[in-house]
Amino acid sequence: MRAIRRLMVRTVLPEPLAALGDLVTNLRWSWHQPTQELFSAVDPGLWEEVGHDPVRLLGEVTQDRLAELAADPAFLGLVRATHDDLQNYLSEARWYQDNDGAAPAGIAYFSPEFGITHVLPQYSGGLGILAGDHLKTASDLGVPIIGVGLLYRHGYFVQSLSREGWQQERYPVVDPDNLPLVRLRESDGRPAQITVGMPGGRTLAAAIWVANVGRVPLLLLDSFVEDNGPIERDVTDRLYGGSREHRLLQEMLLGVGGVRAVRTYCRITGAAAPEVFHTNEGHAGFLGLERIRELVEERGLTYEAALEFTRAGTVFTTHTPVPAGIDRFPVDLVERHFGGDNASPGLPVEHILALGAEDYEGGDPSMFNMAVMGLRLAARANGVSTLHGEVSRGMFAGLWPSFDEREVPIGSITNGVHAPTWVAPEILRLEEKAVAGGGWKSATTTVADHDIWATKRQLRERLVADARARLRTSWRGRGASDAELGWVDDALDPDVLTVGFARRVPSYKRLTLMLRDPQRLKALLLHPERPVQIVIAGKAHPADDGGKRLIQEMVRFADDPDVRHRIVFLPDYGIGMAQALYPGCDVWLNNPLRPYEACGTSGMKAALNAGLNLSIRDGWWDEWFDGSNGWDIPSAEGVDDPDHRDDLEAIAMYELFENEVAPRFYDVDTDGIPRRWVEMLRHTLTSLGPKVQATRMVREYVDQLYRPAAASSRALNADFDGAAALADWKERVRAAWSSVAVDHVESTTVDTFERGQTLRLHAFVSLGPLTPDDVDVQVVHGGVDDNDTLREPAATAMSMSEQHGDGRYRFDGEVHLDRAGPFGYTVRIVPRHALLGDGTELGLAALPG
Numbered sequence: 001m002r003a004i005r006r007l008m009v010r011t012v013l014p015e016p017l018a019a020l021g022d023l024v025t026n027l028r029w030s031w032h033q034p035t036q037e038l039f040s041a042v043d044p045g046l047w048e049e050v051g052h053d054p055v056r057l058l059g060e061v062t063q064d065r066l067a068e069l070a071a072d073p074a075f076l077g078l079v080r081a082t083h084d085d086l087q088n089y090l091s092e093a094r095w096y097q098d099n100d101g102a103a104p105a106g107i108a109y110f111s112p113e114f115g116i117t118h119v120l121p122q123y124s125g126g127l128g129i130l131a132g133d134h135l136k137t138a139s140d141l142g143v144p145i146i147g148v149g150l151l152y153r154h155g156y157f158v159q160s161l162s163r164e165g166w167q168q169e170r171y172p173v174v175d176p177d178n179l180p181l182v183r184l185r186e187s188d189g190r191p192a193q194i195t196v197g198m199p200g201g202r203t204l205a206a207a208i209w210v211a212n213v214g215r216v217p218l219l220l221l222d223s224f225v226e227d228n229g230p231i232e233r234d235v236t237d238r239l240y241g242g243s244r245e246h247r248l249l250q251e252m253l254l255g256v257g258g259v260r261a262v263r264t265y266c267r268i269t270g271a272a273a274p275e276v277f278h279t280n281e282g283h284a285g286f287l288g289l290e291r292i293r294e295l296v297e298e299r300g301l302t303y304e305a306a307l308e309f310t311r312a313g314t315v316f317t318t319h320t321p322v323p324a325g326i327d328r329f330p331v332d333l334v335e336r337h338f339g340g341d342n343a344s345p346g347l348p349v350e351h352i353l354a355l356g357a358e359d360y361e362g363g364d365p366s367m368f369n370m371a372v373m374g375l376r377l378a379a380r381a382n383g384v385s386t387l388h389g390e391v392s393r394g395m396f397a398g399l400w401p402s403f404d405e406r407e408v409p410i411g412s413i414t415n416g417v418h419a420p421t422w423v424a425p426e427i428l429r430l431e432e433k434a435v436a437g438g439g440w441k442s443a444t445t446t447v448a449d450h451d452i453w454a455t456k457r458q459l460r461e462r463l464v465a466d467a468r469a470r471l472r473t474s475w476r477g478r479g480a481s482d483a484e485l486g487w488v489d490d491a492l493d494p495d496v497l498t499v500g501f502a503r504r505v506p507s508y509k510r511l512t513l514m515l516r517d518p519q520r521l522k523a524l525l526l527h528p529e530r531p532v533q534i535v536i537a538g539k540a541h542p543a544d545d546g547g548k549r550l551i552q553e554m555v556r557f558a559d560d561p562d563v564r565h566r567i568v569f570l571p572d573y574g575i576g577m578a579q580a581l582y583p584g585c586d587v588w589l590n591n592p593l594r595p596y597e598a599c600g601t602s603g604m605k606a607a608l609n610a611g612l613n614l615s616i617r618d619g620w621w622d623e624w625f626d627g628s629n630g631w632d633i634p635s636a637e638g639v640d641d642p643d644h645r646d647d648l649e650a651i652a653m654y655e656l657f658e659n660e661v662a663p664r665f666y667d668v669d670t671d672g673i674p675r676r677w678v679e680m681l682r683h684t685l686t687s688l689g690p691k692v693q694a695t696r697m698v699r700e701y702v703d704q705l706y707r708p709a710a711a712s713s714r715a716l717n718a719d720f721d722g723a724a725a726l727a728d729w730k731e732r733v734r735a736a737w738s739s740v741a742v743d744h745v746e747s748t749t750v751d752t753f754e755r756g757q758t759l760r761l762h763a764f765v766s767l768g769p770l771t772p773d774d775v776d777v778q779v780v781h782g783g784v785d786d787n788d789t790l791r792e793p794a795a796t797a798m799s800m801s802e803q804h805g806d807g808r809y810r811f812d813g814e815v816h817l818d819r820a821g822p823f824g825y826t827v828r829i830v831p832r833h834a835l836l837g838d839g840t841e842l843g844l845a846a847l848p849g
Helices: 019-024 033-042 044-049 054-060 063-070 073-091 126-141 230-236 244-269 287-299 303-312 331-338 349-355 370-376 386-395 425-436 440-446 449-477 486-490 518-525 545-558 575-584 602-608 619-624 642-665 675-688 694-715 721-739
Strands: 107-110 145-150 158-161 167-170 193-197 203-213 216-222 276-280 314-317 328-330 367-369 380-383 497-502 532-537 567-570 587-590 612-616 630-633 741-747 758-766 775-784 790-797 799-805 808-816 823-831
Touching (some): 019 033, 019 054, 019 073, 033 054, 107 126, 126 203, 126 216, 126 694, 145 244, 158 449, 167 545, 203 230, 216 244, 244 328, 287 349, 331 367, 386 619, 425 449, 449 486, 449 567, 497 575, 532 575, 545 567, 575 602, 587 602, 612 642, 612 675, 630 642, 721 823, 741 823, 758 823, 790 808
Parallel strands (some): 314 380, 497 532, 497 587, 532 567, 612 630
Antiparallel strands (some): 328 367, 775 790
């Protein structure tokens, strides 16, 4: 019989145990081992049964057990100590507080998904996991971030398999009352809400739930409220689902509603208003529109001045290496939702459409591009690895047609991972031994080979047990009886070389590359002396039948009775599975099509757990592989035939396993230890350990992006006069630019120079109504190829030496010739202003005719 209404009955904790409630509702427990051990002590069996979910734990523990714990002095002492530790963590000064006061007082971080813990299923893959690690690390470092996202009532889907191995999706209801969340309330106790306008005079309302991620509040907007009609209630129904209009409404709520939620949260709590807004991928780009609207309608700025102020304090991070991964909407859909009866008086829809217009060569004028809008609304932008920064500059070069691709103003900060979340406790205990001897670099002498090897064997054994349990559950779901599943007890072996492969399943990640030669793979799996076993996981998007076919192909291979004890596919990849998978693997396999992997942080987590990477040199591995911390699969990039390319790279992968990886793993001495393998583990931990951690990443965001953004924002914030002046200056420069020209260039007349000499140049330029203070006249120089194209050009400023009247000037410059070989130069003029990020910002450049 179906209930007509659902409600939540909460556990009332005895007063001596009240502090447990604070510990549950602060998600620091998800990465703090002592707090997890406290929850386990409440009821060890129940803790395992509820999947390490403390909300469920306290909801299902018996009242008799709670009374017993409330009378246990030892347990109460543990509760007090753990609660005191949390309060100290929340209040003490940390890395960010030890600064010169120039850092922003607050930062708002917007993302469509956040992977904090498995009990808060608001993520689908790497973007969300990265966002979660960003918040956790900001908390550990004391960075005053406010996270902003959506609360999806069905989260992302739960994956299972049919008997035939086809992916199936189930969307369980996510009840916020049964999650570690707190409803944001006004001072009188009323639930706080925000609203966003919609076409047709409708209003989209949203509740604000707060997830306390250590010191960082994460605001999650929930449209499932009584004030909404059925269509509006379903806006936050599920992550990455629905029609284009549905996605547009989600992104309007995230961006526009998110800014309003931040304002509400700061008003209620007294938290510092953000000086910097960080857009994590284009999904949240509409936040810039709301900030412009605020300034125009509430502060009286012009649109142009509001745009300048908004840009100055906005950071945009792109995670997408392919145009197909960018959110794009039909222009008429955006016009309908931001125009007509939903138009803002201070933000005409034509301005909005211009921000997302693909008005560049190769663009589609009928589409509105969220990433393009994100770049136009942010003075600072970055990719998520060095290689991805290069790819992004190429992808978006059309926005800066007057500049070399290398000069496109998109930098890079390579992602990192939150070590306390992803590193197994056993590895952390090894680290404690190393730290006692002076840090990880001393591990070579302070931690014995035996300890490292025994720890990896222990973690491998745990993974085998976890995988067998998941495999049995999966097969039961596929219709198998227990009588058919006796073989599962022998699936995998804790003493066999274990390879992990787990990620989303778009085609470019090539889940099935290892199946290019099934017989060769079987030979690897079943080798009599050096067998390999592989644990595989991953989800395909529900609408991606191509990805589902790849999963089915892999599952059918793994179902073969000859090899099913050596290769398994585990459904429903997520944080819970990953925390057993990364530590238990000896090798982490990654074989994307280069250069389509933006970063790929799963291999970083494996490295921190003393695992070795075997990967195509893409994403982070391209910059940090050093020849001794794993293996690189040679890329056949440039081969036009995709099948032939796959064959070449699969062969290279097989050969690495056969000739290098497996022989080294099984090359053991009389003590049963593979000394050369362990040496690679040491080197991985010492060389990659500091680089792959999110502490490095977040510090770089603070120093390279947040601080400069705050400084720029403050420079425009003297009654917004600076923003207005900068907007007026830009308008004047754009209007005059057709008069700007490089008329003539003179240089030393000889054709051959010797290294160490100086090339002297004179440029005669016309500036029209502009002055030399408005421009930067530059010599752009460097080595050239056979087509006289400058390779890695450098720009050297020239100085004004003569004024000839009628807006004509002579500029002089020098270039020191410090290298031999073909050399070239040109002269260009770009706009210059003290408040500009750099000369590329306006996209204007004048070159010799």
